[in-house]
Amino acid sequence: MPRFYRAGKGGETRTALNRLPKEPFDIDEVFRRLRVAVSRLPRAAMFELRDRGYSSPFEQLVGALISARTRDETTIQVCLRLFEVARTPRQLLDLGEDKLVHRLDGTTFASAKARDLLAISQRILDEWGGEVPDRLEELRSLRGVGPKIAALTLAIGFGRPAIAVDVHVHRIVNRWGFVSTPTPEKTMLALAQALPERYWIEINERLVPFGKFICTGVRPGCSTCPLNSICRQIGVTNPG
Numbered sequence: 001m002p003r004f005y006r007a008g009k010g011g012e013t014r015t016a017l018n019r020l021p022k023e024p025f026d027i028d029e030v031f032r033r034l035r036v037a038v039s040r041l042p043r044a045a046m047f048e049l050r051d052r053g054y055s056s057p058f059e060q061l062v063g064a065l066i067s068a069r070t071r072d073e074t075t076i077q078v079c080l081r082l083f084e085v086a087r088t089p090r091q092l093l094d095l096g097e098d099k100l101v102h103r104l105d106g107t108t109f110a111s112a113k114a115r116d117l118l119a120i121s122q123r124i125l126d127e128w129g130g131e132v133p134d135r136l137e138e139l140r141s142l143r144g145v146g147p148k149i150a151a152l153t154l155a156i157g158f159g160r161p162a163i164a165v166d167v168h169v170h171r172i173v174n175r176w177g178f179v180s181t182p183t184p185e186k187t188m189l190a191l192a193q194a195l196p197e198r199y200w201i202e203i204n205e206r207l208v209p210f211g212k213f214i215c216t217g218v219r220p221g222c223s224t225c226p227l228n229s230i231c232r233q234i235g236v237t238n239p240g
């Protein structure tokens with residue numbers, strides 16, 4: 001007897017197209033399929049930088065800040081250009097604001113990000129002897145550092161279990177019906193309860209490319225999606 005998903009109380013919308021029999025939601029199976037689905041897609045910027053050797057906590061912190069409201073392709077190019085000359089707080093401060101802004105050319109809000117990066121570097125030198133702090137609260141106290149940047153730094157820079165939730169992660173796990181949350185911040189809290197810790201770092205790595213190319217914001221590619229038989233397609237009214 002096929003199992004059908006019963007819509008929850010979150011006001012979700014289901015259409016005839018996505019009212020198909022669904023398999024039980026098995027998170028291990030979801031990740032198995034996700035790994036295959038994104039294996040040939042461009043990697044999320046911070047994981048691409050990690051795999052190119054820029055995996056220190058400072059490089060991940062800087063990269064995550066640069067990536068805010070900036071395309072992954074641009075983030076990678078800008079970070080590579082910056083890391084040619086500055087990979088530590090001291091080197092970044094020595095660069096100075098004008099040269100730093102020049103190196104950040106192409107990213108959004110280059111001047112503001114340059115000021116944030118200089119302030120962050122100075123604090124890291126003054127308060128933590130040049131080492132990026134490894135506690136969420138301390139990271140969040142740095143200028144311009146929100147929950148996603150702090151989580152990426154902890155997860156990739158320190159290899160600590162942390163869930164970095166961006167718009168893609170937030171949208172997709174809600175469409176799955178895995179959580180039912182109105183904001184990325186609440187999604188992060190819900191995932192901390194629902195998602196096994198072994199997937200905390202990986203979820204961002206898989207869902208950023210999956211969200212850019214398959215489960216897109218508008219007209220997600222449900223008809224060819226490898227998760228179609230599992231995903232509850234919550235709120236999806238115009239599947240591709």
Ligand code: SF4
Binds near residue numbers: 216222223226232
């Ligand atoms: S593309 Fe469709 S079926 Fe696949 S995860 Fe997104 S909403 Fe679910």
